[in-house]
Amino acid sequence: MDDPDAAAMLRTVCAGRTWGAAVAGGRPYATVGELLDASDAAMTGLTAADLAEAMAAHPPIGRPAPGDAASAREQSGVRDAERAELLELNLAYQERHGHVFLICATGRTGEEMLAALRERIHHDADTEREIVRTELGKINRIRLTRLVETLSGPAGPGGRRAAMASGATSVSTHILDTSIGRPAVGVVVELAVRSGPGAEWAAHADSLTDADGRCTDLPALPEGTTHARLRFETGPYLTHAFFPEVAVAFAVEPGEHYHVPLLLTPFGYSVYRGS
Structure with a gap:
């Protein structure tokens, strides 16, 4: 350009x-x-x-x-x-x-x-x-x-469906700011992977939450991945961030899709496996 x-x-x-x-x-x-x-x-x-x-x-x-x-x-x-x-x-x-x-x-x-x-x-x-x-x-x-x-260009569930159809392991997330009851928009989310409990983490992709607070464009995980980690850059989003970032690591199985939402407030958070 x-x-x-x-x-x-x-x-x-x-x-x-x-x-x-x-x-x-x-x-x-x-x-x-x-x-x-x-x-x-x-x-x-x-x-x-x-x-x-x-x-x-x-x-x-x-x-x-x-x-x-x-x-x-x-x-x-x-x-x-x-x-x-x-x-x-x-x-x-x-x-x-x-x-x-x-x-x-x-x-x-x-x-x-x-x-x-x-x-x-x-x-x-x-x-x-x-x-x-x-x-x-x-x-x-x-x-x-x-x-x-x-x-x-348009990104969204189509990428997730394609990954699932191919048998690949995939990850998505969304962030809800529960202090105001609205999606958290424009938060940087980084995805890292590793193969084995003792292996080093490797950066895989990054994304931004959209107007609905979602990241639906993260690519499928590499073959052999056993663990994934999402790091949410919450500091720039929150005016007074007690937690400037939130990192969540979880085990994955081949061919599964993992939707891991983050419920966020200025002084706390929770995560879970969604659908």
């Missing part, structure tokens, strides 16, 4: 030119995780002017711009009854801070965003700038995830 094409595509994720140039300039990325790491690194270097440029493309919470499907999807947790107060507080926030109230709305309810807005409106400029940097980084990760899914 040429640089102009990459830059144009990245502008659908974030309007900040400095961020886009940094991410485009780091290509190629061997894994999705590397792409998200590059996005995070680019965020840390943005100046106040860079952040302002990126924020200018974001509509107020509660009033997505016409035709802005990404913002409308991300703000789907806002109820009609909450929009008037959100817009009123948005105006007060903007008058105080000089820019729109920015928050990663994916997975948040309108009441949660109202609570954050009531708190953040009183912050000083430096404190609020760093919160905006963090929230914008989360938004960019989620939008990059969706962009990668779009460019990669």
Whole structure:
């Protein structure tokens, strides 16, 4: 992909030119995780002017711009009854801070965003700038995830069915954020394998949870695999992560499919074999 094409595509994720140039300039990325790491690194270097440029493309919470499907999807947790107060507080926030109230709305309810807005409106400029940097980084990760899914083409149960039909051993997962009752979107998941209890772990694949919190595109396990391990990079997803990562190892049998969901909160998690 040429640089102009990459830059144009990245502008659908974030309007900040400095961020886009940094991410485009780091290509190629061997894994999705590397792409998200590059996005995070680019965020840390943005100046106040860079952040302002990126924020200018974001509509107020509660009033997505016409035709802005990404913002409308991300703000789907806002109820009609909450929009008037959100817009009123948005105006007060903007008058105080000089820019729109920015928050990663994916997975948040309108009441949660109202609570954050009531708190953040009183912050000083430096404190609020760093919160905006963090929230914008989360938004960019989620939008990059969706962009990668779009460019990669449709993935899903078909890959799982093909693996099962061929007799291969396969793994899938999904993450439910039980603190908000919604899927965890844009979490990096790494799959490793080994052949025998004493063998070294070998990286096999990585993926990103989709809009439903699922990873359905993990490839079949190599022949001879006896154990698989899923590592969930939960730190960037959770605002205050007590567990920055979750690693789950389990035994596998040839020809079986293993669906291993993760139920996640900021201070705990559980896993199980699903179906």
